[in-house]
């Protein structure tokens with residue numbers, strides 16, 4: 001396959017060739033732990049499936065191609081990939097992290113790696129001066145997500161990569177929300193991209209996985225060492241499912257974006273909605289940067305109802321097409337209320353200050369017909385806020 005082909009073509013073909021022995025089009029599920037050696041140490045590329053598995057190799061090459069990176073590594077979950085990035089650090093190192101990263105990332109940093117003498121400073125990365133002020137001589141990693149969850153803050157990846165490199169720190173971007181179809185951090189100067197494959201890349205809410213992608217051979221070699229040494233690797237069935245998912249990533253993302261854009265505009269005009277957080281809206285504070293660094297604005301949005309915690313809970317409980325659930329990125333629409341669900345661990349006062357109000361609702365817009373999605377939200381809002 002031509003490496004210069006477009007992402008729609010690479011999504012389907014990159015990393016995959018018909019099986020040379022049988023002609024099977026799809027990468028087989030190599031359900032296998034060990035491999036025959038011809039003489040001790042002489043093998044055909046594989047010796048043990050934690051170290052390497054052919055189904056995983058095809059997935060890793062496919063993901064690397066999507067992100068326009070040289071090297072991909074797959075993990076058993078998004079947290080498994082983020083943990084591996086922490087493995088690259090040493091006691092005494094400091095990390096500057098965006099203040100509203102995924103809750104699991106923050107838990108890993110604060111409750112696991114603080115114990116190993118790493119330290120973390122959380123800053124609002126839409127404020128570049130605040131980032132500069134947070135960087136210290138011992139800062140080795142700058143970690144961010146964009147757009148963020150659930151307020152869809154947009155962070156300037158190229159600017160953050162520059163600040164990181166001025167400080168000789170690695171710049172790593174969790175690209176789970178945008179996906180490589182909409183945003184490629186390596187092209188913007190980042191050193192490392194992390195994914196939860198559980199979300200849009202898998203795309204069907206039926207698999208958990210993670211990945212790291214880089215252009216740097218030395219960095220990839222270190223990541224490969226920890227991938228094998230720590231062992232948070234995915235099985236071949238999981239890799240097969242993600243490979244099946246990535247084939248349709250571009251068409252799914254087109255519909256996710258189209259539906260989210262239309263829902264955002266509709267909610268923006270709704271009398272019971274006081275605010276919509278969607279980077280595609282011109283009123284969104286990150287709209288200009290998003291328009292520059294993303295190819296479209298994604299399928300995630302949040303909105304604030306002029307309602308109490310209880311009333312907003314009624315709305316998310318009364319939808320019929322939107323399923324009340326955490327997670328995101330599948331073909332089906334999901335709805336959740338951050339205050340009592342994904343962000344419940346943050347004290348109320350701090351939550352309110354950060355804009356995570358009781359009436360805030362987050363949706364992962366699926367690829368159903370948008371008119372059905374609107375009608376469903378309308379009946380739930382009307383019923384609960386009568």
Ligand SMILES: *Cc1c(COP(=O)(O)O)cnc(C)c1O
Pocket residue numbers: 077078079080102104105145174176177195196197198199208209210
């Ligand atoms: C879900 C998620 C993760 C964690 O991934 P898992 O596959 O659940 O371990 C990390 N970052 C972001 C942005 C996520 O949405």
